[in-house]
Amino acid sequence: MQSTLQQANRKLAIRMMVIACLMFGFGYAMVPFYGALCKAMGIDRANSDFANTSAAVIRVEFDTNVDTGLAASLIALDPVLAAKPGGLLKARFRLINKSDQPLKVRAIPSYAPARAAGLLQKLECFCFDGLTLAANEQRDVMVVLLVANELPEELGAATLSYTLHPELKS
Amino acid sequence: MTTAHDALHAPAHDHAHEEHHVSFVQRWFYATNHKDIGTLYLWFAFSMFITGGIMALCIRAELFQPGLQFWQPDFFNQLTTLHGVIMVFGAIMPAFTGLANWMLPLMIGAPDMAFARMNNWSFWLLPPAAALLLISFFVPGGAAAGGWTLYPPLSIQAGMGMDLAIFAIHLLGLSSIMGSINIVTTVLNMRAPGMTMLKMPLFGWTMLITAYLLIAVAPVLAGAVTMLLTDRHFDTHFFKAIGGGDPVLFQHIFWFFGHPEVYIMALPAFGIVSQIIPTFARKPLFGYVSMVYATCSIAILSFMVWGHHMFAVGMPASTQLFFMFLTMLIAVPTGVKVFNWIATMWQGSMTFETPMLFSIGFVCLFTIGGFSGLILAIAPVDTQMQDTYYVVAHFHYVLVAGALFTLFAATYYWLPKWTGNMYHEGRGQFHFWWSMVWFNVTFFPMHFLGLAGMPRRIPDYALQFTDFNAIASIGAFCFGLGQIFFLFNVIHTIRGGVGKAPAKPWEGANTLEWEVPSPAPHHTWETPPSLEMVEKGLKAQGLLGDHHE
Numbered sequence: 001m002q003s004t005l006q007q008a009n010r011k012l013a014i015r016m017m018v019i020a021c022l023m024f025g026f027g028y029a030m031v032p033f034y035g036a037l038c039k040a041m042g043i044d045r046a047n048s049d050f051a052n053t054s055a056a057v058i059r060v061e062f063d064t065n066v067d068t069g070l071a072a073s074l075i076a077l078d079p080v081l082a083a084k085p086g087g088l089l090k091a092r093f094r095l096i097n098k099s100d101q102p103l104k105v106r107a108i109p110s111y112a113p114a115r116a117a118g119l120l121q122k123l124e125c126f127c128f129d130g131l132t133l134a135a136n137e138q139r140d141v142m143v144v145l146l147v148a149n150e151l152p153e154e155l156g157a158a159t160l161s162y163t164l165h166p167e168l169k170s
Numbered sequence: 171m172t173t174a175h176d177a178l179h180a181p182a183h184d185h186a187h188e189e190h191h192v193s194f195v196q197r198w199f200y201a202t203n204h205k206d207i208g209t210l211y212l213w214f215a216f217s218m219f220i221t222g223g224i225m226a227l228c229i230r231a232e233l234f235q236p237g238l239q240f241w242q243p244d245f246f247n248q249l250t251t252l253h254g255v256i257m258v259f260g261a262i263m264p265a266f267t268g269l270a271n272w273m274l275p276l277m278i279g280a281p282d283m284a285f286a287r288m289n290n291w292s293f294w295l296l297p298p299a300a301a302l303l304l305i306s307f308f309v310p311g312g313a314a315a316g317g318w319t320l321y322p323p324l325s326i327q328a329g330m331g332m333d334l335a336i337f338a339i340h341l342l343g344l345s346s347i348m349g350s351i352n353i354v355t356t357v358l359n360m361r362a363p364g365m366t367m368l369k370m371p372l373f374g375w376t377m378l379i380t381a382y383l384l385i386a387v388a389p390v391l392a393g394a395v396t397m398l399l400t401d402r403h404f405d406t407h408f409f410k411a412i413g414g415g416d417p418v419l420f421q422h423i424f425w426f427f428g429h430p431e432v433y434i435m436a437l438p439a440f441g442i443v444s445q446i447i448p449t450f451a452r453k454p455l456f457g458y459v460s461m462v463y464a465t466c467s468i469a470i471l472s473f474m475v476w477g478h479h480m481f482a483v484g485m486p487a488s489t490q491l492f493f494m495f496l497t498m499l500i501a502v503p504t505g506v507k508v509f510n511w512i513a514t515m516w517q518g519s520m521t522f523e524t525p526m527l528f529s530i531g532f533v534c535l536f537t538i539g540g541f542s543g544l545i546l547a548i549a550p551v552d553t554q555m556q557d558t559y560y561v562v563a564h565f566h567y568v569l570v571a572g573a574l575f576t577l578f579a580a581t582y583y584w585l586p587k588w589t590g591n592m593y594h595e596g597r598g599q600f601h602f603w604w605s606m607v608w609f610n611v612t613f614f615p616m617h618f619l620g621l622a623g624m625p626r627r628i629p630d631y632a633l634q635f636t637d638f639n640a641i642a643s644i645g646a647f648c649f650g651l652g653q654i655f656f657l658f659n660v661i662h663t664i665r666g667g668v669g670k671a672p673a674k675p676w677e678g679a680n681t682l683e684w685e686v687p688s689p690a691p692h693h694t695w696e697t698p699p700s701l702e703m704v705e706k707g708l709k710a711q712g713l714l715g716d717h718h719e
Binding site for chain 1: 410
């Protein structure tokens with residue numbers, strides 16, 4: 001009797017462990033499912049398949065500046081990029097600390113023309129956080145922009161400028 | 171009856187001799203007895219409740235007046251995050267598991283939980299998890315500070331405190347899954363003869379459904395935090411926009427876990443109240459079968475409504491409507507439950523001992539929380555209320571007045587069975603009224619703060635929110651003080667209380683746990699209760715009719 005109960009218990013426990021494992025997998029299965037669902041409903045704005053491929057290419061220029069007296073340099077490794085509406089734009093930058101001291105810096109962006117800010121949406125940017133550079137450190141960082149689906153025809157080019165400032169102490 | 175008691179006493183006496191040879195370490199660190207493990211769970215949950223409570227008071231101290239008085243904003247965020255995580259995973263959930271461990275075998279006539287050693291393991295995963303969470307305050311970058319929901323990108327950018335939180339959640343999840351497997355197996359396979367599924371105490375039913383919910387959703391959370399972990403350290407891009415991932419995906423996965431989690435904390439509360447109200451109304455529970463079906467309906471619906479936590483992320487209107495209507499639909503089975511509790515009390519011979527007071531308090535306050543939930547279910551209103559103190563008020567009405575008040579009710583109800591002593595009734599009632607008043611003083615003004623637009627998770631606020639915040643802070647400190655009184659009351663009861671408790675201290679209690687002596691012997695139901703004993707109890711509970719077969 002006792003062993004029958006133990007067997008039944010074990011069987012039930014194994015079944016539930018299988019359910020738990022399947023549910024762990026289900027969490028991961030939601031990743032492709034979510035992608036497919038967004039695509040089907042047309043709400044995945046970051047997907048380049050939805051880009052208006054017949055629209056004109058936009059030229060994006062990257063400008064860099066460094067605050068006076070800051071012993072650092074910021075170089076745009078991809079100074080000019082072209083992207084289609086709805087596409088993703090990835091630009092690389094190189095940060096160099098030219099001093100023998102660790103340096104806390106923050107990059108402040110600005111757009112020209114200003115309305116380009118609404119059309120080039122930042123998904124990822126080294127300017128989101130303050131950065132700490134070790135003495136003489138050189139670091140490559142990145143900006144990812146999502147270009148709007150619809151661009152006004154007269155906007156042929158936009159400039160995104162970054163100025164490196166020392167991070168203010170909080 | 172006498173025969174059954176003799177059968178029970180014999181092994182208890184035998185074991186009493188054995189216990190003399192068992193050291194403290196052996197009894198508590200190697201515990202495999204469901205009562206010992208239940209006790210461990212309950213003390214652990216209480217210590218976490220105090221820890222999380224102190225964090226809450228640190229939050230309220232900062233919010234007593236505008237400006238930054240005590241904490242820097244980053245530490246404030248760590249406090250709110252850890253308060254949430256500790257209260258949910260460290261206090262409420264383990265407390266219910268502890269109650270299930272202590273009471274389920276007694277109530278269904280089983281000698282122990284199905285897997286005693288796994289039971290020990292599931293408990294002992296909890297203290298390391300709690301330690302990880304607490305240690306995280308002292309690592310570089312501090313504890314996780316992105317809210318208990320751990321939304322990316324904050325949780326991806328955070329320091330190593332987030333890694334500790336992720337590991338803690340893995341351990342807590344593992345513990346919950348093992349505990350749940352134990353509960354399901356015990357309830358399904360180990361009931362006394364004559365106790366069919368639809369004759370089982372409602373606490374058994376709610377714990378069974380809760381355990382199923384946990385087995386289904388705890389692994390999903392484990393998956394979500396594992397994805398977070400690999401995004402942080404192994405260059406995957408599930409939620410990182412830079413590699414084509416989507417932070418909103420995390421919200422979907424989290425809330426697929428998170429909404430059932432809300433019911434994981436509410437359903438056992440429903441079960442406890444469904445045991446206590448019939449006892450003190452001296453009437454069988456009204457609509458037992460509808461209660462069971464309502465519990466199942468709530469559990470099923472809870473899987474389909476997660477999107478109502480994300481109305482503000484930018485959903486198509488049709489999806490918002492889908493989630494909105496399904497969310498409102500949950501009010502139906504919940505309403506059935508509230509109706510049945512009130513109908514049980516209707517024309518009953520009610521007395522108002524502390525467990526009953528906490529249960530009635532639960533019904534009243536949980537209903538307020540339910541109504542504010544209905545308001546938040548309305549998508550356009552939610553867009554306005556998103557991340558305001560209205561939401562904070564809502565879920566504290568559900569979780570403090572819901573889960574916590576029923577835990578107090580359960581403690582007072584079963585304390586005589588656990589300790590063999592009666593608690594001081596006057597002190598119990600004082601604890602209730604004190605908690606009831608200060609709970610409302612704390613959380614009711616938060617509705618107004620939210621309606622006026624005060625955001626949650628902020629250490630400083632605009633001047634117009636000052637008065638209600640001051641009231642809420644005073645309420646919180648007084649509420650917290652009352653819980654120390656509760657601890658004092660429990661310790662007083664353990665040390666003798668106001669006298670020995672009989673096997674059945676409550677006149678209207680008819681479930682099986684009241685058939686064993688108080689305190690419950692170390693081993694009970696080694697010989698299953700007789701069919702006559704089970705049927706006598708079922709008859710008194712109004713469950714021995716033709717409609718249940």
